[in-house]
Amino acid sequence: MTTAQRTHPIGARQAVAAGCLLVVVLLGVGVAASWGPQLRLDTDVSRALYAGDGRSSLVQALLDVATAPGYTVARLVVFLPVVVWLLRARRWTSAVWVTVSVVGVGLVNSAVKELVGRPRPQFADGGAQLTSLSFPSGHASGIACLVTTALVLAWPVLSRTARRWSTAAAVVLALLVGLSRMWLGVHYLSDVVAGWALGVAWTLLVVTVVQGVRWTRA
Known part of the structure; x- marks a missing residue:
């Protein structure tokens, strides 16, 4: 295996992480600076998608199920057995990066929330009932971290077809x-x-720094 083959995956990983970070920065600056086009688009989309006040118990239950994988506890429930397995297999660095990725994304997300300071959408049965800040979404970063971590771990042992299906399911x-x-x-x-x-960028940056996965074996 040549040096170029060994280093290419890391370079691609860094490029994706940098691109994702750029997205976070640009959107955060737009919110902080009250950039009109972005705020108008946000308002229009949120109004169009909002399920409405007084929604039925069935709709609420479906929405609760759909949003549940983004909770912190969901990430911990999924990856705690994985970390235990990695430790038992003596894959120390993999256990470290998985732990840092899954636990740390919530802390990073909270720090960005405080930095930008955006209030929630003011729907009576939505953001208006929450005192926490809005940008970026912790559920969105959490699920992105979860699926990215899972893909990075599984990638070396997946077939080409399985990689396509797994990526599609993650998306x-x-x-x-x-x-x-x-x-x-x-x-x-x-x-x-x-x-x-943010979830994708954080996970890939942690993997790159800790180097817990031997991509070249894939």
């Missing part, structure tokens, strides 16, 4: 969770997009 799940936050009226479009970008 669908992330989209569902992100859209559910707007259906519930608790986030704007740019909150969700920035959350997705």
Whole structure:
């Protein structure tokens, strides 16, 4: 295997992470600077997607199910057994980067929320009932971190077909969770997009720094 073959995956990983970080920065600056076109788009999309006040118990239950994978506890429930397995297999660096990625994304997301300071959408049964900040969406960043971590771990042992299907499933799940936050009226479009970008960027940066996965074996 040549040096170029060994280093290419890391370079691609860094490029994707940098691109995602750029998205977070640009959207965050737009919100902080009250950039009109972005705020108008956010408002129009949030109004169009909001499931409405007084929605039925069935609709509420479906939305609760759709948004659940984005909770912090969901990430911990999914990856705690994985970390235990990695430790038992003596894959120490993999256990470290998975732990840092899954736990740290919430902390990073909270820090960005405080930096930007955006209030929630003011729907009576949506963001208006929450005191926490809106940008970026913690559910969107959480699910993006979860699926990216899962793909990075599984990639070396997946066939080409399995990689395609796994990536498609990951994208669908992330989209569902992100859209559910707007259906519930608790986030704007740019909150969700920035959350997705932050989750992917954070995970890939952690992998790159810790170097817990030998991509060249894939």
